Amino acid sequence: MFSPLLIFLIIPLVRAVWPLPQIYEPGNSTLWLSPDVRFDFEGFETPSYTSTFSVWDHVQRIFSGLQTTQAKPQKSLSLETLQQVSIERLNRGVFQERFVPRKFHQRNSPFEPKLEDQQSKIYIDRIRIKKVSIQVGLLSQLRSTKEAYAINMEADGKVIIETASENGVLHAMETFRQLFYAHSSSSVDAYTPYAPVLIKDAPRFEHRGLNLDISRNWIPPSDVLRVIEAMSLSKLNRLHLHAADAQSWPLEIPAYPELALKGAYDPSQIWTKTDLEIVQGHGNLHGVEVFLEIDMPGHTTAIGHAFPGLITAPAMDPWDFYAAEPPSGQLRLNSSAVGDFVLGLLNDLLPRSKTWSLYFHLGGDELNRNAYGLDPTMNTTTAAAIKPHLQRFTDTNIDTLKAHGVTPIVWEEMLVDWNLTLPSNVLIQTWRSSEILGEVLKKGHRAIFGSNSHWYLDCGKGTFLNPNTTEGDAKARIKPPFLDYCAPFKNWRQVYDYNPLKDIPKKYQHQIVGGEVHLWGELTDSVNLDNMLWPRVAAAAEVLWRGPGNPVSEDVTRRLAEMRERLVLKGVKADMVQMEWCLRNKGGCSL
Amino acid sequence: MFSPLLIFLIIPLVRAVWPLPQIYEPGNSTLWLSPDVRFDFEGFETPSYTSTFSVWDHVQRIFSGLQTTQAKPQKSLSLETLQQVSIERLNRGVFQERFVPRKFHQRNSPFEPKLEDQQSKIYIDRIRIKKVSIQVGLLSQLRSTKEAYAINMEADGKVIIETASENGVLHAMETFRQLFYAHSSSSVDAYTPYAPVLIKDAPRFEHRGLNLDISRNWIPPSDVLRVIEAMSLSKLNRLHLHAADAQSWPLEIPAYPELALKGAYDPSQIWTKTDLEIVQGHGNLHGVEVFLEIDMPGHTTAIGHAFPGLITAPAMDPWDFYAAEPPSGQLRLNSSAVGDFVLGLLNDLLPRSKTWSLYFHLGGDELNRNAYGLDPTMNTTTAAAIKPHLQRFTDTNIDTLKAHGVTPIVWEEMLVDWNLTLPSNVLIQTWRSSEILGEVLKKGHRAIFGSNSHWYLDCGKGTFLNPNTTEGDAKARIKPPFLDYCAPFKNWRQVYDYNPLKDIPKKYQHQIVGGEVHLWGELTDSVNLDNMLWPRVAAAAEVLWRGPGNPVSEDVTRRLAEMRERLVLKGVKADMVQMEWCLRNKGGCSL
Structure with a gap:
């Protein structure tokens, strides 16, 4: 030497x-x-x-x-x-x-x-x-x-x-x-x-979660068992399953057999009642409470395959006036049929799901106003006219949850953008910024953090949209370098560096129940799932367990790199933390 | 419906x-x-x-x-x-x-x-x-x-x-x-x-390659067999193995047994003579010519574990004055021992390797001048004083290749930054920009393209460097969001959109032999290798086979998504191309 x-x-x-x-x-x-x-x-x-x-x-x-x-x-x-x-x-x-x-x-x-x-x-x-x-x-x-x-x-x-x-x-x-x-x-x-x-x-936050989208691409239940095992290594305790969206409805609902048969991508790609029970039970064995989100009234297009009458503005072309991503389509809000459907849905799901978790997520993000201009019973696109319907829809669903003894979670838009009146026990999940987190707390609600600036694991891999070359390249709105809206990629250091408490006054901090790191599923399926999640979910887990604000030091790198090796030995195809040379030579890769 | x-x-x-x-x-x-x-x-x-x-x-x-x-x-x-x-x-x-x-x-x-x-x-x-x-x-x-x-x-x-x-x-x-x-x-x-x-x-370009770094982290030969299989599906025909670098020397050299025994990360992480022969032979069966790069005189620190006398400025702390990344260390240039070593190395490797490929890559990128200020036989940091030594070093190596009937490839710096005199048969590999590609062609050389703006697959996953928190956070040079020098991530559309001929006058284009897509290995090992390579290498392969300049259309998306499914069925853990909904609904995900 x-x-x-x-x-x-x-x-x-x-x-x-x-x-x-x-x-x-x-x-x-x-x-x-x-x-x-x-x-x-x-x-x-x-x-x-x-x-x-x-x-x-x-x-x-x-x-x-x-x-x-x-x-x-x-x-x-x-x-x-x-x-x-x-x-x-x-x-x-x-x-x-x-x-x-x-x-x-x-x-x-x-x-x-x-x-x-x-x-x-x-x-x-x-x-x-x-x-x-x-x-x-x-x-x-x-x-x-x-x-x-x-x-x-x-x-x-x-x-x-x-x-x-x-x-x-x-x-x-x-x-x-x-x-x-x-x-x-x-x-x-x-x-x-x-x-x-x-x-x-002991943990800094009570709610330490991962939000996993099992709707936009097929994620088999067996993969989620592995995700739960891996979560438990990092002491995460909540798995939020974003179980349905515009693109597919993979969840078997015995009350509505057609829903998954027609709404799943394929009859072979359905989460059966038994699959869900096994995943929730497996979570329980590993200290991970698994709860469901049925995102409503936006993000519901897939319901239309079985129940076309419930959906306004389904799969419009072009879609971008009617939705944040294709396909467009939302539950009608002034429809007793929709009310009956959602009641039947919740009465089917809640008795099964509440055995394992007393949380249920009602969604509520990214509601598009233009879609209600195409709904003949609404025929409006103004927030003022839509709001009373949205309030009634939400009240009814919250009442149903209350009847089952289940605590509702909703996305921040319901409170902040729509200014709905919500009972104080409703947990608000924030995702856009810490300003919004502060606003939610100020309104007296308990909240879950998880900003897209740090904890959106799907960001930065490139847009999934195709350039519309039928109108000629010059008019294409998808241009090089083909980034997505929340690029750049959130590397593990950026995930670890997230401090949700930074601009939050001390007096409100007790209302923060915890946070969730998110994997939206546009570009994730069974094959790359592990790579998209790990080791970044583990990085978030230390913020949730130990509390935020710890510097991104070499010591953190080395411990996370060890954790990654443990994940790999468990069969998890985790992405890398650090080059081998840097791990072997302490201090050698600092700048 | x-x-x-x-x-x-x-x-x-x-x-x-x-x-x-x-x-x-x-x-x-x-x-x-x-x-x-x-x-x-x-x-x-x-x-x-x-x-x-x-x-x-x-x-x-x-x-x-x-x-x-x-x-x-x-x-x-x-x-x-x-x-x-x-x-x-x-x-x-x-x-x-x-x-x-x-x-x-x-x-x-x-x-x-x-x-x-x-x-x-x-x-x-x-x-x-x-x-x-x-x-x-x-x-x-x-x-x-x-x-x-x-x-x-x-x-x-x-x-x-x-x-x-x-x-x-x-x-x-x-x-x-x-x-x-x-x-x-x-x-x-x-x-x-x-x-x-x-x-x-028939192919547009003769040289359709992937440059794979097997030095910075351990990439087992068995993985490279799978990479070759996958390359052949996309009609790629050249695998450039970047076989050694500053961080490790994984290649067994029977003439110098200590080189890999001490220079590999671990004695279990050595590419034996047989491994190399099997990989090259496997390539041959699949239409993929496998050739080696021994990067010199920079990127050679790992040689110092067995032969400390050959290296100047080894593993300096701080390193950044002496190298582009840690650890620093380069072959001395005014040393007969270095000359003897390199001759022995090439005389060991070339007879084996030329059975499978008549190319050999001599490296030559990112040579650091400050390192030669610490070399007592050089004691200079000026380009003018270093250049004659570099010219002699390079001449000798090119002569050795010539004696074996092998064509040299070198990185662009040798010609463009150092302005060395190189025989006309030397192939120049460019990596920084199309301006430099143009410059190389103008000097009369044949060239390989592969710009880091489009074809560096390692970019955008975040820096591998640790913040130097010993001096306090304020002085740390690694700051949020912890990006690497060539961020953002090159998504497959950006890879596909690369047009190396764009600013190249027609009269020079016949000198372009082809291109290579690059995977530098700081954050890639056996576990995430497939994800880092595919489907992006396939995207580059169509540019190389069909020629550049084809628009990134939905049709391309759909064909590449099919290709990705074929890769997955072959056991390759490829990243995603497109959400299932978009594939099932033609035209539905355009903007």
């Missing part, structure tokens, strides 16, 4: 865990993990029922690449389930996936502890998991103590995990397993170089 | 073939392809030797996911090989991959021919392939008639393919198979809806 390269020979402090715990005090001693490690659960309730549903079978079926299983999903996290999931996390995550962090160390450097000396190896062979009332202490500013946990791993191998809830166990086990690496010279040896470790942790 | 949607019910003219043939006259009758179709080869020479190497085994080994095989690659396309490859292309491409173009037609529309009436089904059961002197006729402006071919498929099922060469057979078979679709209701039925078909085709 020639001498100037020596500047990079300082052993890099790989700190492993993503998202970074609120309090994290790692040491630098080695402990080994026994493959036969025992779990002792203390203070948890006896399971209310003994499940015949095996998490092991379930998970193995998914990861052997089979389509969704018919097994009955779990409705509650029983002690038995919790034990299985905990063992599974550690076993698969450490001993099967076998992460050897070679590329985080200087080339040809000896970075692993020695295997030989069996005498002096200290093993962890027992993990005590206690359910306690977490003493928040330094974490008092954190909102959601029910997901809190603490890990105390002592130098002699004693491990005590304290959690406030069952979900805390899942988080603790994931943090714990991320402290371990497989040894490259042995298939049964795994170690942590970070002992002793003290961790106290 | 509600009436306005009817505007999209016109049967879309899916024209299937990518790249579009120069002359393509499809019909609209149906012909069926017999699974037992016979090939009659006429006019080809008796194979010079009978190979014991089975293409079938080879291809199947690759696609069952195994690592590279030890089988001996083919050195010439014998008649036997040609027959095997032809049968394989059709069999795998049509009957095994089974492309059913459902998403290119209106939902729930009957787009397939009826299977029932066995009597009236006309089958193609024999394909005559004749080697002839192609009458160029309308193709007279095309440069490379040796790859020309013609297909005449008559309505009665008679098929005659004429080709000027063995490579023409490969192209013809790929075009032919792209005319066929699998039938969704039968595993043995495949049809073309485009009969009768007349095709006359």
